[in-house]
Amino acid sequence: MSLDIKRPISNKTKKKTGFIVNMQQLNHNNRGGNNLFIVFFRHYYRWILWFFLSLYFFTSYFAGDQSTTITTTSLISNHKTSLSLPSHALIESSAIVKPAHTSISSGMKIYVYDLPARFNADWVMSSDRCASHLFAAEVAIHRALLSDSNVRTLDPEEADFFFVPVYVSCNFSTANGFPSLSHARSLISSAVDFISESYPFWNRTRGSDHVFVASHDFGACFHAMEDMAIEAGIPEFMKKSIILQTFGVNYKHPCQEAEHVVIPPYIPPESVQRATNKAPANRRRDIWAFFRGKMEVNPKNISGRYYSKGVRTAILKKYGGRRRFHLNRHRFAGYREEILRSVFCLCPLGWAPWSPRLVESAVLGCVPIVIADGIQLPFSETVRWPEISLTVAEKDVRNLRKILEHVTATNLSTIQRNLREPAFKRALLYNVPMTEGDATWHILDALSRKLDRSYRRSRVLSQ
Template sequence: MGEENWRLMTLCLLTAVVALLMVLSIHLHQDVKYWQHLEEVSEKERAARISWEEYSEKVRKEAASEISEVTRRAGQGSARDCPPCNNRKCPPQEKCRTPSCPKCPSCKSECSPCPTSEVDPKTGFTFKIYIYDLPKEFHSDLKREQKRCVSDQYGTEIRIHEELLKSPLRTLDPDEADFFYIPIYGECYLFRENQRSGRDAMSNTNRWFRKALNIVVKETPYWNRTQGRDHIWTFPGARGPHIFKDWKRNIKKSIFLTPEGDRSLSEQFNTWKDIVIPGLEADEEFWSGKLKRDDSFDRDIFAFFKGTIHNRGGKSYSKGLRIILERLLKSEKDIVFAEQTPDCNRKCYKRMMRRSTFCLCPRGWSPWTLRAYQAMMVGCIPVVMANEIEFPYENSLDWKKLTVKIAEKDVNNTLSILRGIPQATIEEKRREIEKVWRMVAWQKPSKPGDAFHSVMRELEGKKRFMKVSSFTFWN
């Protein structure tokens, strides 16, 4: 009897072991299939991304070609592309005779003369901007409560508004305005709401934007006239218009001023209508050029970076680029690539940057970085590592002459790429930077050639295409 029990127990044990092995085998097979599936999905995503980037580049080139053709036709005075008469008393089908369109028919005799697009000697520009008189809760109250917003890199929402308020570009007559500016400090409001409301901050910010838009739409006739196409919003943060969750439904056709010129995010940034602006560097030593004028220092640092490397987001942050660069460069004696430390304050940071030949600008959570503009203000050559980035003024500045751009896939070759750049090329890039660095500096007060005036010049280009182009988008 004992022997039979022993055999039965042995049989049961063997059965259990076999069953366990079968279960493990099945799970192992499923795991293999799961990881194979993940790899297939990742490969499809990579292929789709490459396909989209190729398509985006094709669209960009086609758009650039079309814009060039519009500009050429306008310069030749093509009647078909002449601007419509801006005089409210003239029939809408009448055209203005302007120096740039000498073949255009003039207004009928019963109409008062049409205004021309000649440069205003007071402003140096050909357009006017009307600023909506929104309640102070949308702008100046926030500035007073949140001092940080004035000097933050997102402070362009405040700086542009204040510059426009005192600019001769401003008009108090909305009927003569080419553009309408909506003064709203969204990033500043969100910063305050994050402190007050925590997880409800974005929802509260969305309602706040809707409240401002409701005033613009219901209390004035100008928004509905063009569905907001000639209205300007400043979105100074990396999230762009997404700070206003309902932006697609409400303001998709408006002009956005934003530092995030990421073409891969086609919905939030449109090269045709939107403008890339430099982030705000409020430190006077940077924007005044004071750090550039003293040439008594040696550039004894070959390449420089101080900033966040190990973020709680792990390798998702900076797509892992900063972690790779730290590993690659830590043993190079003439290169500084390190986290910020208490023993090197802002004064130390500026001193090291101005001693450097190259300033490394790897992407963070998003492609753009204030570091590239700081570098230009001290005469350091920005080394950009962000595939999707678009810089300000790309229609007029050749950024290849001002920077070194390293594709994200080539980050492991950073050292050999930089070491291989001839000294003559380095000197040439410095000379090019010297010509244009003020275009990324928000000087105070604003001066011709600085960031504010350069952004306004970009806006003037939008006006030209809006008024001159035969594209139905602007009609």
């Protein structure tokens, strides 16, 4: 039996259209049955056609609904220009990704060790700067945890993590006014000796559920010079613990060879508020590209290396004196007001990849221009940095003007709009007491994803 599907010849009198199915069989005695089928089809083809069309649209609707994808965003680097643009600023969508779970803690509890004053309180008493300088995250996190009755527990037996509050960034005895880290290893080692002798919790896990803060240039390597930090490495007794550190890179590095969370440097929220209050309501951003800070004219430092890998020197030589670039090597107490006047704020690496300018510029609405190859930015799992900053490769710094002009002509207004989101600003600032969505809140959120290190929970699961 053969099956032919043919479109019928049009009938001018009845003007009916449709498909006629002709069944050609070798046995001609069955033509009567064929005629009955044709008569049936001619009378009811409209109903048959309506049924199949309805079925088609019904299934198409649900198939399309399930395969709907999220609206795509465009990268600046996708624009065809004569430059290879290293920027990663996105065109649209929110800069904050809400965590998947509704409660950041998931019932998580943290026990804060009550250490002798020589490990923390004495340092604050000896210097007003201890709680307010760029390394002061160690103080702010400690205070925020003490003020949080939901996460903090006074019973160490129900704790998932143990916070060790040692302030190692407050030794301002140096001639240049920067804190010395020469005592950091011995101070933390002494604190570990104290808790391991006074409590049973360190010894049972060798510190894997214990949390430290290392808010210095190269984190728990405790040195401001990278080569010496690498040579010293992370102290052995800390390698099993969780380190909250400002240092982070997306490649293998000896100073992050421990479980860690990359956190923002400390900027006093009140200083941000003061700068904002001083600015006029109808302020204009009349500075196009801004940087104030250490820039070496002769870039060789005492170790024979180049400060900032020569990046800041290249910026100064190329753009110093240019009308659209406001570059200054000297300190100025009101430089946050300058940030409020600026469109782009340059954030080149210094001794380490990260810089407090990253936070200052972002929370004051100036687009951060990150110039530090391989840097890992704070809370990168929840804060979509590419939508509120630009990344420029160190080798492309001499093309900086053209890169910024391209951004100005394309999606600058969108980046600035993303920067104005209150949730983003909250994520980079530490508050006491902690507020939902602030820097300490995001740290707790990151720790809640490491609950597999909780001794208490592992015991519950094994029972």
